[in-house]
Amino acid sequence: MQSALLALNDSIALPKNGIVAESAEETIKNLGILSKKGINTTDKVILEIMNK
Numbered sequence: 001m002q003s004a005l006l007a008l009n010d011s012i013a014l015p016k017n018g019i020v021a022e023s024a025e026e027t028i029k030n031l032g033i034l035s036k037k038g039i040n041t042t043d044k045v046i047l048e049i050m051n052k
Contacts (some may be wrong), residue, residue, distance in 0.1 A: 003013050003020075013020045030042040 006013055015022045019034060019036060021030055037048045
């Protein structure tokens with residue numbers, strides 16, 4: 001959301017702002033790390049919702 005708002009105002013997200021890195025490749029790598037490590041929590045939450 002923040003990146004979209006910045007783009008609308010002709011601004012940019014600075015490197016090291018969350019998962020944004022110096023290059024697109026590093027940002028994509030960071031997304032991979034987030035996905036890999038975050039999926040365990042996501043799976044747990046999905047199972048909790050399903051077991052309500």
